[in-house]
Amino acid sequence: MVAQVPQPEFGRRLRKLRSELGLSQRDLASGAVNQSYISLLESGARVPTLDVVAHLAKVLNVPLRDLAGDIDITTGPEDAAAGRAELVQELLATSAIDQGDLEQAEERLTRILATARASGSQHATLTHGLALDRVLEMRGDRNARYELLRDLLPVAEVAGVAEARVRIRVSLAAAARDIGRLDEAFTHVEQAGAEIDGTAFRHGSEHIKLLAVHISVLADAGGGAEIVRLVNSMLAMAEALGSPSISGRAQWAASLALAAAGETDRSLELLGGARRMLANPHTSLRDWARFSRAAVSTLLDVKADPQMIEEHMAAARAATAAESGTEAHRLAALEVRYAIATGDPDRAITMAASVDPGKLMGLDGVRFRHALGSALAQAGRTAEAVATLREAAQAAEDISAFRRAAQLWRELNEVG
Known part of the structure; x- marks a missing residue:
């Protein structure tokens, strides 16, 4: 289907129909149509193709004409068949x-994206690509997402x-x-920041x-005063x-960054606020697991x-139990750190054996x-401790986390 719908009339109709049904933009977003794209459509900043309109009409449960308006929606049989097949794949995804079958969703969206790329449609490629991005983010497949x-x-x-x-x-x-x-x-971050006001x-x-991503990048790199201003x-x-x-999500991001910047009291205050705001039925189990970890x-x-750590640790264990793969490795890595914090280095060493370091990216x-x-140092296994801390320090330098690298080199000198 190649017909297009004129803006801004379409955006007004879409917003009106959505509001009448009591739906948020997030409620309407599904499949290859994400929340950001819904916002762009309603503002008139993007022009939808008819296949997108057909998808939204189905989600809203309204006739195509009610949403598309008075335009020629006649299509040839090949276009119509292709549009129906694509819509079926979107609905299956x-x-x-x-x-919760993210593997199947990824497979279907990958096929849809390949078709869009082959057709040369920039709109379809971006729409389906961003839908696939969301699934990869949910799966925790960081390399594939990148x-x-x-x-x-x-x-x-x-x-x-x-x-x-x-x-x-x-x-990105x-x-x-x-x-x-x-x-x-x-x-x-700099390039997006230079454009976003327009x-x-x-x-x-x-x-x-x-801003949250900017703050987190600065925090991982060891930034200071700039973090507070951006927060x-x-x-x-x-x-x-x-x-x-x-x-809640903003307070979550702020608390992590302020902790790295040494603003401990404010970090803990914001962490508590984030937990109160996110502890509601609208927060998905995956998001709750990510927040808890x-x-x-x-x-x-x-x-x-x-005791405060244990409360969040219990929530992280419960929420992550429904996940697998990389997320389970991240929880296991936290268990190792938690065992150290509670004075049980032997348990930490035992649990570390179940973690694949290759699945833990970056920081x-x-x-x-x-x-x-x-x-290992606390257990008296000095040679192994030195080798492991050296790996950590070098890994920190590799990702430009120089403040943390300096901390690790100091600790390494004390151990060695």
Whole structure:
């Protein structure tokens, strides 16, 4: 299907129908149509193709004509058949996501994306690519996500839509950070920041996400005063939106960064606020698991009270039990650090044997090796401790986390 629907009339109809049904943009987002794209459609910043309109009409349970308006929607039989087949695949992928079968969702979205690329449609490639990005993020496949977003960025640049470039650069910055490419992550943050004020994302949830990624990159690299200024801007922007979910995520990001910057009291205050805001039925189990693991990591970094750590550790264990693979490895790595914090180095060493360090990217891997090295030192296994701490220090330098690297080299000298 190749017909297009005129804007901004379509955006007004879409917003009106969604509001009448009492749906949020997030509720309407599904399959290859994400929340950011819904926002762009409603603002008139993007022009939908008819296949997107057909998908949204089905989700809204309204006739296509009610949403598309008075346009010629006649298509040839080949276009119609292709559109139906693509819609079926999208719906199957959505169903797989709803059922928690992310592997099947990834397979279907990968096929849809390949078809879009072969057709030369920039819109379809970006739409389906971003849907696949979300699934890869949910699966915790950081390397695959990074490679996908790198492939999508040139498409967004050719498409000439600033929102698409910003959206992909923000996600690519996060993906680069997660695999330890902090210099590259900072480059994407700067480029997205230079454009975002001229887009529909200005002062919205995507802008807050950009600030959160920027703050996290600075924190991982050992940044200081700039973190506090950006945190204040991000929290004010989130509060202005009036969404507990967005404010909760902003406080979550702020607490992690402030802990790294040495602002322990404020970090713990914001962590408590994030937990209260995110402890609601609208937070997915995966997001709750991610928050709980991040909270434990932060509390361990600031050497918080063991009882406080245990509360979040219990939540992380319960939420992660429904997951597998990489997320289970991240929880196991936290268990190693937690055992050290509670004075049980032997248990930490035993648990470390179940962790595959190759599945822990970036700072996660550095923290794990640091904890294991500390456990080995406490157990009197000095030679192994020195080797492990040296690996941690070198890994920290490789990802430009120089402050943490300096800390590790000091600890290594004390052990050796």
